[in-house]
Amino acid sequence: MIITSAKPFEEILSLLKDEDDIFVVGCNVCAAKLKTGGEPEVLEMCRRLEESGKHVVGWVLPTAACSIRSFESLAEKNEKIKDARCILVMGCGSGVSAVSTVVDLPIYGSNNTLSLGGTSGGELLSNQCVMCGDCTINEYGGLCPKSQCPKALLNGPCGGAVDGMCEVNREKDCVWDLIYERLKKIDRLDLLYVIHAPKEHGFK
Ligand code: SF4
Ligand code: SF4
Structure with missing residues (x-):
């Protein structure tokens, strides 16, 4: 099971300060067990967001956020996602990554990912989240350089990529190229100017 802890609501609200028409995606597996993204937490999040003046267009509770493979699978469960202008994922970092690959918003x-806490280690997780416990994936458009860049560079690319492929692993796309394209697509290139301090690896 993937261990997550909920970020303080004030931090989530601050992340969403320039956003509205929010669609919430929960996770009915690990996050549900830990009460960081099951139905009661999703409903409470929607209520608190609305109470704070945000418009929530809808929510969905997939079996596991990290197993989402298409936009259609989300829209089938709740077509209100088509009215959304941003998505809040209440799962682990891997769930955030999975959603970012299928939704162009x-x-x-809403969570920090802390540890495996048991057996798992699936392909998606090992590639897309290394459970650093201090999740800043929000600042990279939903793609994590900590886990997907072999040098774990948090402040931009190393400059070694050739034709978009990583200089360390030439079989893989440079994640910083992907981050750039993603931020451009969602009109958030301003996030490239955020300077990231070294990771705090202690439990929060
Ligand atoms: S920053 Fe990356 S490695 Fe850390 S919890 Fe978020 S997705 Fe996982
Ligand atoms: S080429 Fe890109 S993914 Fe590879 S090490 Fe450099 S910045 Fe990281």
């Missing part, structure tokens, strides 16, 4: 995560 700004994606935000």
Whole structure:
């Protein structure tokens, strides 16, 4: 099971300060068990967002946020996602990454991912989240350089990519190229100017 802890609501609200028409995606597996993204937490999040003046267009509770493979699978469960202008994922970092690959909207995560806490280690997780415990995936358009860049560079690319492919692993796209394209697509290139401090790896 993937262990997550909920970010303080004030931090989530601050992440969403320039956003509205929010669609919330929960996770009915690990996050549900830990009460960081099951139905009661999703409903409470919707209520608190509305109470704070945000418009929530809808929500969905997929079996596992990290197993989402298409926009259609989300729209089938709740077509209100088509009215959304941003997505809040209440799962682990891997869930945020999975949603960001199928939805062309700004994606935000409401949790910090702390550890495996048992057996898992699926392909998606090992590639897209290394459970650093201090999730900043929101600032990279939903793609995590900590886990997907072999040098774990948090402040931009190393400059070694050739034709978009990573200089360390030439079989893989440079994640910083993907981050740039993603931020451009969602009109958030301003996030490239955020300077990231070294990661705090202690539990929060
Ligand atoms: S920053 Fe990356 S490695 Fe850390 S919890 Fe978020 S997705 Fe996982
Ligand atoms: S080429 Fe891109 S993904 Fe590869 S190490 Fe450099 S910045 Fe990281």
